[in-house]
Amino acid sequence: MASEEIKYADKRANEILEVVMAYARLDFKQKISITNKEDVFDSIGTGVNMLGEELEGSTISLREKEQLLKEVHHRVKNNLQIISSLLNLQSDNFQDERFLAMIRESKNRINSMALIHEMLYIAKDFSQINMSDYIVKLSQSVYQSFNAKDSSIAFEYDIDESLFLEIDRMIPIGLILNEIISNSLKYAFPAKKGTIKFCLKEKKGNICFTISDDGIGIPKDFDYSQTKSLGVQLIPMLCDQIDAGLTINSERGTCYDLCFKALMLS
């Protein structure tokens, strides 16, 4: 090949490379110039230019869809908050402690779901939730709802911060967590002092989630199958929904062990 031809080929190849790299950076302003020679560089250039246009179109379309999804999560969260506020308004005229407790429990269940939608529209990834962030935020929100200013109940977290879960399983997990924390805050600490621990780890493809308290434990004659408590009934039902194994131990305080697959099988 003559030196002029080598120079020409080198120049054209470098120009194409520059444009390919620009497209990789999602910079679609650059285009390969097409000459009248109709040589192989012009053909590659035409193809790269056209693929760049398609990539740009797909990128814009993806951004629009992400924006739409964000908007949907925002609206779902707002609607759930409206339901929660309506329950608040409804409870304003009542003094009955049992009724007020029911309203609070319902509000907490709604908030456990609203928090997921809030985290999803803030996050970059709309398909999954960081479990660590969620557990910390939800536990603190439930604690605040009990208005337990005069109590000294501490939360301890031993959580793998790298674990994520998709929304379909995060909602049942959130509801389960809400029920367990609520039960501990309601019954485990008559002296209003104690600790609730959260341990979340991945072991051999399974996520092991342990929520335990050092309270008075569950009464020995307590029968899970006969209870009328909605919260206690919900826990095994929601575990079934996500195929999670559940073990409850009440030797020292109360300990719930949940174990489920780290990856959802399609």
Place this chain on the structure above:
Amino acid sequence: MEVPTNAIEVTCYHTWMGKDGVGRTKVKLGADVTLKEAKENSDAVNSFYKGDKFPLLIDARGIRSMTRDARNQFSLKGRESGVKAFAIIIDSTISKVVGNFFMGINKPIVPARLFTNEEEALVWLKSIDNS
């Protein structure tokens, strides 16, 4: 593909209806087809629609580039009303690149195939027309 004197001429194309009932459109040498030129061509092709859909032979040899909007115009909009199939004749590497976009990314909703030979393209179009 010989352009007859009665062909409709727009910026980048000559378009006419053959005596065999096959529409024909030929791109001009070195054409850079944008949405404007694609719409002109669609209008010219659709002007031959008189109630019966017809096959279209597209001679893409000599094309230099075609924008995304123009490809979408051809694949999604303009021609479906009057055209029942596309045969695209390609020979240069640029026309091959452009043609292959119509086989995948910008696939038209009507049957479309690439040919390097005009006679084979016409045989295929007529088989579609008679089916």
